[in-house]
Amino acid sequence: MEVTMSDIKKLREMTGAGLADCKKALAESEDMDGAVTYLRKKGAAVAAKRSDREAAEGCVLVKAENGFAAIIALKCETDFVATNADFVALTREILDAAVAAKCKTMDEVKALPMGDGTIQDAVIARSGITGEKMELDGYCVIESENVAIYNHMNRNGLCAMLAFNKPVADPDCGKNIAMQIASAAPVAIDESGVSQEVKDNEVAVAIEKTKAEQIQKAIEAALKKAGINPAHVDSEDHMESNMAKGWITAEDVARAKEIIAKTAEEKAGNLNEAMIQNIAKGRLNKFLKESCLLSQEYIWDKNMTVAQYLQSVDKDLTIVDMKRFTLKAE
Numbered sequence: 001m002e003v004t005m006s007d008i009k010k011l012r013e014m015t016g017a018g019l020a021d022c023k024k025a026l027a028e029s030e031d032m033d034g035a036v037t038y039l040r041k042k043g044a045a046v047a048a049k050r051s052d053r054e055a056a057e058g059c060v061l062v063k064a065e066n067g068f069a070a071i072i073a074l075k076c077e078t079d080f081v082a083t084n085a086d087f088v089a090l091t092r093e094i095l096d097a098a099v100a101a102k103c104k105t106m107d108e109v110k111a112l113p114m115g116d117g118t119i120q121d122a123v124i125a126r127s128g129i130t131g132e133k134m135e136l137d138g139y140c141v142i143e144s145e146n147v148a149i150y151n152h153m154n155r156n157g158l159c160a161m162l163a164f165n166k167p168v169a170d171p172d173c174g175k176n177i178a179m180q181i182a183s184a185a186p187v188a189i190d191e192s193g194v195s196q197e198v199k200d201n202e203v204a205v206a207i208e209k210t211k212a213e214q215i216q217k218a219i220e221a222a223l224k225k226a227g228i229n230p231a232h233v234d235s236e237d238h239m240e241s242n243m244a245k246g247w248i249t250a251e252d253v254a255r256a257k258e259i260i261a262k263t264a265e266e267k268a269g270n271l272n273e274a275m276i277q278n279i280a281k282g283r284l285n286k287f288l289k290e291s292c293l294l295s296q297e298y299i300w301d302k303n304m305t306v307a308q309y310l311q312s313v314d315k316d317l318t319i320v321d322m323k324r325f326t327l328k329a330e
Helices: 005-015 019-027 032-049 085-101 106-111 119-130 171-184 196-225 236-244 250-268 273-291 306-313
Strands: 057-065 068-076 135-143 147-151 158-164 301-305 319-326
Touching (some): 005 032, 019 032, 057 085, 057 158, 068 085, 068 158, 068 319, 085 106, 106 135, 119 135, 158 171, 196 250, 196 273, 236 250, 301 306
Antiparallel strands (some): 068 135, 147 158
C-alpha cells in the first residue's frame, strides 16, 4: 500500500511501534489491518527467538485508585530499554488498565483489551520493536480504602504498598511506612504471618551455624594451646601461602591438620545440645524481630519500633496488608 505520514501516525497510535517500524509494516502490507498483523508477527518472532534469554531488567510501577492498589513489572533484557519513555509509558498504561478493571491475577491483566488486541499482544508487539525478550511479572494487589503507595526514588525499580486498618489523618504516615517496607524488606507484618516452614528452616540453619561455631572455637583454642596461629591454618590456601612466606613449616601444617581433625571430631560428639537449642531460639527471635514489619526498628527513629511509631500517630493504628516488589537481586 502507499505509505503516508497520516497512515504512519495512525499505525503508531494503534500499536505504539516506532516510526521506522510502522513505515516498513505499511510498505510490506496491503492495508492497515495487514500492517498491524505484520507488527504482531514480528513481535511474536522476536519473542520466540529470545524466549531462552533472561529478562532481568524492567519497569516496576504502583498505583492506587478507588480502593484498589496494584504493583506490576514489565521485564526486559537491558536497562537501556527499561528506562525508555515508550517502555515506561506502556507499563503505566497496562497498570492503569489493571487497576481500573480491578484485576486480581496476572492472567486477568494479560487478557484485558489494549489497542487492537490484548495486553499480552501489546507486550509481544513491543518485543518486536525493541528486539528484546519482554514479559509481565510481579503482579500483586491490595483492596482497601486506606492504602499508601511508594515508588522508591521514582526510579521504577522498587515499589511498595500497604493498607492501614483505618483512615490516617497524618499524610506522611503512609509514605513513611511504605518507605520502611521498601527499605527494610519485611517478610511479614508480624510473627503470625511467618509460616512454620520458614521458622523451622531458620531454626535448622541456626542450629547448624551454632554447632559449627562451637567446633571452630574449640579448634582455635586447641591450636593456640599448641602454639599455632589459627589464622595461618584456616584453609588449605592459607597453609600453602604461609609456608611459602616462611611463616609456618610443613611440620606445623601437619600438626595443625591433626589437631583440627581430632578436635572437630571430639567436639562434635560432645556438644551441649541445650545450649545450642537456646542459641538457635535466640537467633530465630532476632530474625523475627528484624524481618517482621511491626517489630522492626523504625527507619526514621531507631529508638522505636514501627508498631510504636504507629501508636504515636494513633493508638489503634496498625497495618493489615503489605506488598513489595523489585526486579533487583537482594
